[in-house]
Amino acid sequence: MAPRAVYIHIPFCANKCYYCDFNTFVTHNPQLVWDYLRALDREMELTFSLVPPERVETIFVGGGTPTFLDPEQMRFFLETVAKHLGGKLTADYEFTMEANPGTTDREKLAIMSAFGVNRLSFGAQSFDDRLLQRLGRIHSADEIRRSVETARQAGFANLSLDLMFGLPEQSLADFAHSLQQALALPLRHLSAYSLKVEENTLFHTLYQKDQLPLPSEEEELAMYWLLIERMEENGFLMYEISNFAQPGWESRHNQTYWLNDEYYGIGAGAHGYVQGRRHVNAGPLAVYMQLAAKGLPRVEEFAVEQSEAMENELILGLRLKRGVNLARFAQRYGRTVWQEFGEVVSQQIAKGMLEEADGHLRLTRKGLPLGNEVFMQFLRD
Numbered sequence: 531m532a533p534r535a536v537y538i539h540i541p542f543c544a545n546k547c548y549y550c551d552f553n554t555f556v557t558h559n560p561q562l563v564w565d566y567l568r569a570l571d572r573e574m575e576l577t578f579s580l581v582p583p584e585r586v587e588t589i590f591v592g593g594g595t596p597t598f599l600d601p602e603q604m605r606f607f608l609e610t611v612a613k614h615l616g617g618k619l620t621a622d623y624e625f626t627m628e629a630n631p632g633t634t635d636r637e638k639l640a641i642m643s644a645f646g647v648n649r650l651s652f653g654a655q656s657f658d659d660r661l662l663q664r665l666g667r668i669h670s671a672d673e674i675r676r677s678v679e680t681a682r683q684a685g686f687a688n689l690s691l692d693l694m695f696g697l698p699e700q701s702l703a704d705f706a707h708s709l710q711q712a713l714a715l716p717l718r719h720l721s722a723y724s725l726k727v728e729e730n731t732l733f734h735t736l737y738q739k740d741q742l743p744l745p746s747e748e749e750e751l752a753m754y755w756l757l758i759e760r761m762e763e764n765g766f767l768m769y770e771i772s773n774f775a776q777p778g779w780e781s782r783h784n785q786t787y788w789l790n791d792e793y794y795g796i797g798a799g800a801h802g803y804v805q806g807r808r809h810v811n812a813g814p815l816a817v818y819m820q821l822a823a824k825g826l827p828r829v830e831e832f833a834v835e836q837s838e839a840m841e842n843e844l845i846l847g848l849r850l851k852r853g854v855n856l857a858r859f860a861q862r863y864g865r866t867v868w869q870e871f872g873e874v875v876s877q878q879i880a881k882g883m884l885e886e887a888d889g890h891l892r893l894t895r896k897g898l899p900l901g902n903e904v905f906m907q908f909l910r911d
Contacts, residue, residue: 533794536590560603573796573811581804595633604641689716713760770849771898811829840863
């Protein structure tokens with residue numbers, strides 16, 4: 531079967547945040563943006579002609595900042611998506627676009643709505659202006675509130691927000707304040723991630739110089755438990771390690787990844803997983819556009835062996851609160867989790883990190899904040 535999910539990457543940003551290692555580019559050259567959008571059109575045409583989509587359930591436009599596009603560019607981009615996928619969308623499709631506060635005026639929102647975008651994910655990160663500046667963000671807390679309210683007035687009911695914790699100079703009280711401010715908004719979904727200091731970022735340089743005053747592990751863990759407690763108190767159920775939603779408003783697209791299902795990946799630096807093969811697109815814009823002019827802009831492509839697919843199924847699926855569906859695993863691979871990973875599973879259950887319940891293998895409360903350590907146990911040589 532053809533994938534039912536599509537990821538499209540818009541790599542442009544107004545500035546580079548100090549913690550960001552994503553494939554993003556700061557530009558003030560509108561011609562570069564137009565050239566990129568036309569390259570996306572060519573990649574979509576080639577990709578969907580090779581493996582034609584049958585039923586598309588989710589589209590996710592990430593970045594970068596997709597709402598960096600001006601209204602004319604946004605209209606062209608969404609016309610391109612509609613040209614290639616419009617007739618394939620299911621009646622209940624989910625079409626998400628990431629957005630930064632301050633980049634979604636009424637004109638742009640109207641265009642997005644007219645072309646079927648029905649879910650917005652705002653990269654807020656914090657409601658503390660001091661911390662926003664520390665992160666290299668260029669919006670304010672007030673702009674977060676205004677952007678969410680403008681989107682709601684424009685008819686967007688499915689709104690999500692991203693927050694971060696474990697930030698330099700962030701206290702538990704600071705994070706509690708951001709949670710309180712977020713929960714005062716008309717949201718359906720919230721994602722909250724702890725800061726990871728990645729290489730090739732300003733934060734990594736500062737960290738190496740011992741100039742990045744991060745909270746202690748105990749303080750960061752306290753923030754995580756506070757997150758879970760406050761979200762559930764306000765009717766947002768944890769369905770993945772870092773994601774919370776009101777019932778029925780979980781991100782369907784992101785569950786594609788956690789369920790190890792296949793998806794199309796379009797754009798510079800994008801990854802795709804189609805018919806048992808993974809591919810990686812060229813990241814640098816010049817290289818991506820040069821390759822796209824001649825054919826598919828892929829720099830790596832390989833078949834996923836069953837042993838690797840089973841590892842991925844465990845590592846990704848255990849991120850979900852409900853865990854890995856044991857019957858689904860056995861049906862998909864012809865082997866049970868116990869046959870394939872019995873020793874590791876037994877060890878992690880004995881340590882109190884995993885449990886089997888309701889036909890699923892899942893992290894325990896003790897295992898939740900230590901998920902990465904558990905996942906590593908399923909990686910084989």
